[in-house]
Amino acid sequence: MNRRTLLKNLALAAPAAWLPGVVAGLNWSPLAPAPERMAAGPFQPTWESLQQYQTPEWFRDAKFGLWAHWGPQCQPEHGDWYARGMYQEGSDQYNFHVKKYGHPSKFGFKDVINEWKAEEWNPDELLALYKKAGAKYFVALANHHDNFDLYNSKHQPWNSTRLGPKKDLIGGWAKATKKQGLRFGVSVHAAHAWSWFEPSQRADKAGPLAGVPYDGRLTAATGPGTWWQGYDPQALYAQNHPLSENSQDNGAIHRQWDWGNGAAKPSAEYCEKFFNRTAELINKYEPDLIYYDDTALPLWPVNDVGLRLAAHFYNTSMKRHGGRNEAVINGKILTEQQRQCMVWDIERGQSNQIEPLPWQTCTCLGQWHYDRRIYDRHGYKSAQTVVHTLIDVVSKNGNLLLSVPVRGNGSIDEQERAVVEGIATWMQANGESIYGTRPWKIFGEGPAQANAAKLSAQGFNEGKGKAFGAQDIRFATKGDVLYATALGWPADGQLLITSLAAGNALRPQPVRRVELLGHAGGALAFEAMAEGLRIALPAQAPAAGLAYAFKITG
Template sequence: MKRRDLIKGLSIGIPSIFLSEKLLAFDSVLNYTSEKRLIKGPFKSNWESLKQYKTPEWFRDAKFGIWAHWGPQCQPEEGDWYARLMYNEGSSQYNFHVKKYGHPSKAGFKEVINDWKAEKWNPDQLVELYKNAGAKYFVGMASHHDNFDNYNSKHQPWNSVNMGPKKDIIGGWAKAAKKHGLHFGVSVHAAHAWSFYETAQRSDKKGDLKGVPYDGNLTKKDGKNKWWQGYDPKDLYAQNHKLSEGSEDVGSIHKQWDYENGATVPDKKYCDNFLNRTIDLIDQYNPDLIYFDDTALPLWPISDVGLKIASHYYNQSIAKNGKLQAVINGKILNEEQRKCMVWDIEKGRSDRLEPFEWQTCTCLGSWHYNKSIFEKHRYKNAKTVIHNLIDIVSKNGNLLLSVPVKGDGTIDSDELAVVTEIGKWMQPNGEGIFGTRPWRIFGEGPAQKSQNPLKAQGFNESDGKAFSELDYRFTQKGGVLYVLGMAWHETGNAIITSLSTGNSLRPEPISKVELLGGSSLQFERTVNGLEVELPKNKPELSYAYVLKVT
């Protein structure tokens, strides 16, 4: 096979199983090809240039997105980080894996990939459900820390077209999102596979297989007469390197997330491969949004590949759309970096009205599907989701909600009930959410006073007091002010102190107050606030309501 034939074969999507023998030999050619494909334009691959970024209006209007954080780690239905923790001797995932698949010296995560078939997956049906729930954008997971690409990847033979479901997962999600008029995004987490999979280099410390290396040490030649013959486990596990300091502690990865504190730093080949894969993903599927599960950008600060990806993505968006329509999400951004992309807070929310648009990502249960959460009925309920959404939107943010997907491609009955109820609340009340902008202040009431600060990338969503009938949030649109009440007044009238007479926040007169989904209401404006007489028959979903003030 000649170089040009290999590149042509990759570009038209020939399954990598036919090409895997040649991939290593032509790795430098493929790297060169991706570098040449980087689009030139106003954005350069440095932070100063990326500060030109302006959040597109579609994202500012959208407010609510739904995410399928779905890949082979959902197949066991044992929760988060299965591909790492299944190599942690004695853990619940390890014990499950030994019983279900066998000992990780022979049957490792690659066997989970082979077991994942996604046999009941119907992306059209799910995306339609999410649209009916009010989602304006949908995000599919392109790759997780497990280093498996859920698309027709030209630079990672371990992908969902070649094995497992043998389906283009991202292609299917993209088609469904387009059909239903939702903006489409992808999430990319694979930059951390280098450290994430270090547990796969271990061996048991006791028992009959004490000292026998786990399958992260296997090579291509070990696959003879196996189902994975022709594939190199090193391409999946990325473990041909020295272990990071303290790697025997499974939790050590958290303090080494930015390649500090003794972490072994990824080599150039690894970084170049990540660049190639991500550029290929962008060019194939043209997403409106890319969520990076990284501090700032992937592999920053040890490599500039994240900066190259960002500049290419922005320049490509301008070239295709005539203006910048792309969104990048990154975590733990400093003040300057927040000018370059959209800051994402994981399972948390800001305690203030932010000057730049931002996003909270959270999930109904665990990030990867965990059947015990369903069995114990421990998902977030619709009330919690709606309260978080209102608070986030009032502070200039969006909410990206993960609805965990089972290995077979379906969601369970509890999740369906929550998503359906969210849509039911949105029908009369979405006017106060979608297309709005923050008001002069985000809200009033006692709940905010107990809001704790962010921890690392977030993790403060459950802190503080529950919202009460004294808590209000504000949004505005087209000269209309929306007052979002966070609990129904069972006795007495609603009093919004920020709208009192003589208050500089709202000097304009108020002529009408309506309950969305209801009718006009009686009100009086005094020095104590805007006092509104709510109807005696409260709405069915009264844990939050919206007053339209004109």
């Protein structure tokens, strides 16, 4: 069959825009999308140039963001990294997948995408709830390691406007977010699909289908007669390459996240495709924040794509905002130099000190991708845990980005909704102790800080230290006001703040007034003593509960 006939036949089955992906093996197409151009401006794609970055005030003031870490891996409702785990023979997710959908040689992740319809997704309702909860920015998943774009991409045929929900999810999230007056962010994780999807190249080692390959090596040539006819599975799985070293070891990828220790190096074509997809995302949806799930920046240090995207994002933001860079990039496991170039993100963990530069912790009520088992066992974080985390992080110059897992159908369940409502109640009464504040001279006092757990890799120290109690107090300032927030209600009716002892060097000026946010009874009685500032508490704790913010002026 000649080239012209092949193109004509494929056009009958494929959307015209995706012919380049379908016929990639021909090395020719009149319809290939034009590459995205990097915006000109003061930022250049070098670490040295990116060091001129300054964190925008909107982010420093916002303190609290909510996140929808939602994509096709939520459809099975069986936890995080599903599209990888389903190809790991004998794993929990593999066994679940075989029982629910069938063997991954016959029903692969591409077929899970086809099942996903997001039929109950209502971004306007969710964003109204999230604004009520006190979020000042909202982040939506733009793609995960599964390589499926959740927006209208001309560079990635496997996207949510063509397949699955057949909706522009990022477009919908962006519109709803901006309607509520919140800052909009996207999270981008797809740089790692190259190695993350390697288990899809495997086959069972035992059982009736031993040796039958999973679908990760399929190509467009096997598509005729299937639902995915006209789409190349390699544009999704990206597995036309040799395996990484120790690829059969399912844990090896964690040692190869920075593309070292034997990770298969991505091709130049793969890297440029990632650049084009992400630059298009920036250009089309104009986010204020990009969260990268990478060591430093995507594909660093094997390629400069991440540096180019950072410079492009910053320069684009300056053009949009009259010369001000309002953009925020979150990156993980950063060197001291890199922390000057973007905002350091700690995953599921907290710093144990006041950080000199603004930072962020990201965590989740449950698993990153929706897991029905957590709902069944009532295993979500409580509103109190979230509020305590927020207060602790803010005292150390940080922000909290909290993911509320979204079901495959696009809704959140009633247990999650109750947690969000609990956060809302507290924030409405105590928000002034959070928003627009800056760290004090020390972040806090109390027994918990002496037992704080150290960070591990990109974070992962949450919940490993001593639980917070009434003696644990966290500080923040706003102008001449000092907020001291107790992470429990003292049983004896008095709160002693040792850091505010009479004559102390931290705050030598005398205290003139103490108020309890959420308490309608006026100022509280207090006494400055050698052992600390002793505050007489009202008979009843404020109705919002969870934590108790004292406004101290003087």
